[in-house]
Amino acid sequence: MAGGFSLRIYNRTAEKAAGLVARGAKVAASPAETALAGGMVVSILADDRALLEVANDDFCKALGTGVHISMSTVSPVTSRTLAERHARFGGRFVAAPVFGRPEAAAAKKLWICTSGAAASKQAAKPVFDAIGQGVFDFGEEVGAANVVKLAGNFLLTAAIEAMAEASAMAEKNGVPRADLLNMLTTTIFNCPIYVNYGKGIMNAQFEPAGFPIPLILKDMHLVQKTASDARAPMPILNLLIDRYLTLLAKGLDRYDAVALALGAADDAGLQW
Amino acid sequence: MAGGFSLRIYNRTAEKAAGLVARGAKVAASPAETALAGGMVVSILADDRALLEVANDDFCKALGTGVHISMSTVSPVTSRTLAERHARFGGRFVAAPVFGRPEAAAAKKLWICTSGAAASKQAAKPVFDAIGQGVFDFGEEVGAANVVKLAGNFLLTAAIEAMAEASAMAEKNGVPRADLLNMLTTTIFNCPIYVNYGKGIMNAQFEPAGFPIPLILKDMHLVQKTASDARAPMPILNLLIDRYLTLLAKGLDRYDAVALALGAADDAGLQW
Numbered sequence: 001m002a003g004g005f006s007l008r009i010y011n012r013t014a015e016k017a018a019g020l021v022a023r024g025a026k027v028a029a030s031p032a033e034t035a036l037a038g039g040m041v042v043s044i045l046a047d048d049r050a051l052l053e054v055a056n057d058d059f060c061k062a063l064g065t066g067v068h069i070s071m072s073t074v075s076p077v078t079s080r081t082l083a084e085r086h087a088r089f090g091g092r093f094v095a096a097p098v099f100g101r102p103e104a105a106a107a108k109k110l111w112i113c114t115s116g117a118a119a120s121k122q123a124a125k126p127v128f129d130a131i132g133q134g135v136f137d138f139g140e141e142v143g144a145a146n147v148v149k150l151a152g153n154f155l156l157t158a159a160i161e162a163m164a165e166a167s168a169m170a171e172k173n174g175v176p177r178a179d180l181l182n183m184l185t186t187t188i189f190n191c192p193i194y195v196n197y198g199k200g201i202m203n204a205q206f207e208p209a210g211f212p213i214p215l216i217l218k219d220m221h222l223v224q225k226t227a228s229d230a231r232a233p234m235p236i237l238n239l240l241i242d243r244y245l246t247l248l249a250k251g252l253d254r255y256d257a258v259a260l261a262l263g264a265a266d267d268a269g270l271q272w
Numbered sequence: 273m274a275g276g277f278s279l280r281i282y283n284r285t286a287e288k289a290a291g292l293v294a295r296g297a298k299v300a301a302s303p304a305e306t307a308l309a310g311g312m313v314v315s316i317l318a319d320d321r322a323l324l325e326v327a328n329d330d331f332c333k334a335l336g337t338g339v340h341i342s343m344s345t346v347s348p349v350t351s352r353t354l355a356e357r358h359a360r361f362g363g364r365f366v367a368a369p370v371f372g373r374p375e376a377a378a379a380k381k382l383w384i385c386t387s388g389a390a391a392s393k394q395a396a397k398p399v400f401d402a403i404g405q406g407v408f409d410f411g412e413e414v415g416a417a418n419v420v421k422l423a424g425n426f427l428l429t430a431a432i433e434a435m436a437e438a439s440a441m442a443e444k445n446g447v448p449r450a451d452l453l454n455m456l457t458t459t460i461f462n463c464p465i466y467v468n469y470g471k472g473i474m475n476a477q478f479e480p481a482g483f484p485i486p487l488i489l490k491d492m493h494l495v496q497k498t499a500s501d502a503r504a505p506m507p508i509l510n511l512l513i514d515r516y517l518t519l520l521a522k523g524l525d526r527y528d529a530v531a532l533a534l535g536a537a538d539d540a541g542l543q544w
Contacts, residue, residue, distance in 0.1 A: 076445060099460055111459045136455040138447060147445045148452055151438040155456060158434035158508075165506040166423040169495070172502035173348060173419045175410060180420055183408040184427060187383045188371055191463035223441070230444035232540040234437040235511050236430075243507075268504040 003130035008034045012050075032056070035063035042127060044071040047218055048078040055082050060089045067092045067123045073153065075222050076143025077229075083116070083142045092120040095142050096128070097149035101210050105131045113138060115145035150223045157216060158236050160197045160257045161243060164264035167201055172268050177261075178202040200258035204272055209256035216257055217244045275402035280306045284322075304328070307335035314399060316343040319490055320350040327354050332361045339364045341396045345425065347494050348415025349501075355388065355414045364392035367414050368400070369421035373482050377403045385410060387417035422495045429488060430508050432469045432529045433515060436536035439473055444540050449533075450474040472530035476544055481528030488529055489516045 007025035010033070011017040017027055028034045031054040035041045041063055045051045051072050060068075068086055070079065070093065083093040094116040104110050112132040114121050117140060128135050138144035167177035185198040199205075220241050227234045247259050255262070265272055279297035282305070283289040289299055300306045303326040307313050313335055317323045323344050332340075340358055342351065342365065355365040366388040376382050384404040386393050389412060400407050410416035439449035457470040471477075492513050499506045519531050527534070537544055 111455075113455065134459065136451075136459075138451060141446055143445070144447050147442050147447045148455060151442050151447075151452055152456055152460065154441075155434050155438050155461065159431065159461075162427050162430035162434075162508055165504075165508055166427050169426075169499040169502065169504040169506055170419050170423050172504040173415070173498060174413055175416050175419045175423075179408075179410060180423055183383075183385065183420060184424055187406065187408075188424065188464050189427065189431075191466065192460050194463065226445060227441040230441065230540075232437075232441040232444040233536075234441055235515075236434055236437055236508060239507050239511065264505075268502075 005127075005130070008036070010034045030058075032058040032062045035059055035066065035068075037062065037064035037066065039063065039066045040069065040124065040127065041066065042069045042071060046215065047072075048074045048222070051078060052081065055085065057085070057089075060086050060091055063089070063091050065090045065092070067094060067120050069094050069096050069124045069127055071096050071098050073097050073149050073219055073222070074146055075150075075226055076146040079115075079143045079146050092117060092123070093142060094120045094124050095145040096124065097145055098132070099149070099152060109133045111136065113145040113148045115139055116142045147226065150219065150226055153216075153219045154223045154234070154237055154240075156193050156197075157220065157240055157257055157260070159193050160201075161236075161240055161260045161264070163194065163198060163201055164261040167261055168264040168268040168270060171265070171270060197258060200256075201261040204258075204262075206252070206255040206259045206262060209254060211256055212253060213244055213247055213255055213257070213259065214253055217241065217248065220244065277399075277402070280308070282306045302330075304330040304334045307331055307338065307340075309334065309336035309338065311335065311338045312341065312396065312399065313338065314341045314343060318487065319344075320346045320494075323350060324353065327357065329357070329361075332358050332363055335361070335363050337362045337364070339366060339392050339395045341366050341368050341399055343368050343370050345369050345421050345491055345494070346418055347422075347498055348418040351387075351415045351418050364389060364395070365414060366392045366396050367417040368396065369417055370404070371421070371424060381405045383408065385417040385420045387411055388414045419498065422491065422498055425488075425491045426495045426506070426509055426512075428465050428469075429492065429512055429529050429532070431465050432473075433508075433512055433532045433536075435466065435470060435473055436533040439533055440536040440540040440542060443537070443542055469530060472528075473533040476530075476534075478524070478527040478531045478534065481526060483528055484525060485516055485519055485527055485529070485531065486525055489513065489520065492516065 008028045009017050009020050009025045010028045010031050079095040086093045096114045098110040098112050100110040110132045112128050112135045115138045170180040171177050181198040185194045280300045281289050281292050281297045282300045282303050351367040358365045368386045370382040370384050372382040382404045384400050384407045387410045442452045443449050453470040457466045524531050
């Protein structure tokens with residue numbers, strides 16, 4: 001395999017594993033069979049429930065003293081639960097959520113946020129080097145990296161909603177959204193989030209969704225729970241959740257966050 | 273003068289003109305005396321009222337067939353009013369609001385948004401070249417550039433509020449805001465607005481304000497009026513206005529937008 005690793009993989013949807021199998025990966029019959037005693041397992045799953053189910057006692061037992069690198073976007077609480085579960089079997093857990101799409105991983109362009117015991121993170125370094133362009137460490141408290149990932153996903157979608165509102169306002173005042181966004185995303189907002197999602201808004205490209213609305217809403221609810229448990233009000237977050245609920249209420253489950261622009265346009269009586 | 277222009281200047285606060293006077297500018301006794309028949313005048317004022325007062329009939333008459341380059345952040349309605357006023361005296365009006373602080377102007381680093389008649393903008397080009405690193409034109413409708421400037425100021429302050437909320441959430445979950453913002457502003461949000469205001473939040477640098485809260489609130493009310501007149505709801509905008517009102521209610525008039533982070537922290541029970 002590229003990166004020099006020998007892989008045993010598992011995907012709940014078998015055909016999704018085909019690409020890696022063609023390149024030499026072995027398919028495991030269950031999640032637990034991806035774990036070899038003292039080895040290293042990377043997991044990335046859709047939500048907390050799926051991760052907690054996959055990394056069950058059988059899985060932790062099979063991994064033994066190995067390292068579980070958890071790249072899912074989940075709550076810090078889930079990371080703490082899993083760190084304890086692995087510890088019962090002598091194993092180690094590293095939270096390592098990433099920013100970037102699958103293409104970024106293939107190009108070694110992910111940004112990786114890590115937290116957990118220093119020795120465990122050191123053991124995981126070859127994996128990070130194989131897929132990331134940079135690692136940001138947030139210390140030994142295992143949930144810290146998850147907090148950062150949730151904060152980042154919130155900022156990302158807040159930026160899109162702000163562009164959506166500004167675009168609707170401009171367009172209702174005779175300025176095409178493409179002219180507005182082209183100016184702003186090549187000057188004071190010339191960073192990946194604004195450039196990429198700005199392009200999505202300009203082109204009304206709502207699908208295919210790299211990350212569809214139900215999953216975004218799942219993330220926003222995680223942010224809300226994490227903020228709420230810690231007693232941190234986030235008024236923009238609550239507004240975003242309502243925006244996504246409206247998009248789902250209109251049956252737009254297959255769209256991605258660019259659809260916030262559709263929502264703002266619709267609210268302003270604009271036809272797209 | 274640098275730029276090769278001969279200047280006659282006026283500032284309501286005389287001492288603010290001292291720097292330019294030392295470099296050869298002549299002081300005019302009134303705004304109207306800055307205008308020479310057939311010449312070019314650049315105005316930049318705090319609000320619509322000040323601009324409408326300065327560019328009165330005397331001023332327009334003195335400028336005659338000249339060009340008034342209006343760089344203030346004002347409503348598109350004010351630009352239309354002034355374009356008509358100048359036209360009555362055979363004069364021309366260009367809306368040319370800018371993104372960037374005074375230091376950026378000195379370094380020829382402003383981003384300039386323009387709208388108005390093509391010939392008028394062409395006449396103003398030497399001025400734009402002397403202070404800007406780029407000009408974005410939004411056509412002949414004279415208020416268009418003002419719409420873009422208002423949209424940009426809204427996006428800017430929305431970004432700060434989002435960082436403020438994310439920082440409070442992270443900090444209440446044990447992640448220092450500096451760690452969070454350092455990661456995000458060097459990766460997916462590595463553009464001037466996030467980098468500069470992110471630094472302000474990390475360093476709790478609320479003053480000296482480049483642009484104090486009462487002026488920001490003035491801009492947000494302009495956005496609100498412009499959006500409202502065009503029937504474009506902007507839920508994040510309304511939330512931002514309340515945030516700024518709370519900061520003013522607490523007597524923080526001298527702070528700049530970084531104080532949104534103070535507001536979010538305070539709401540979350542954090543001590544700074």
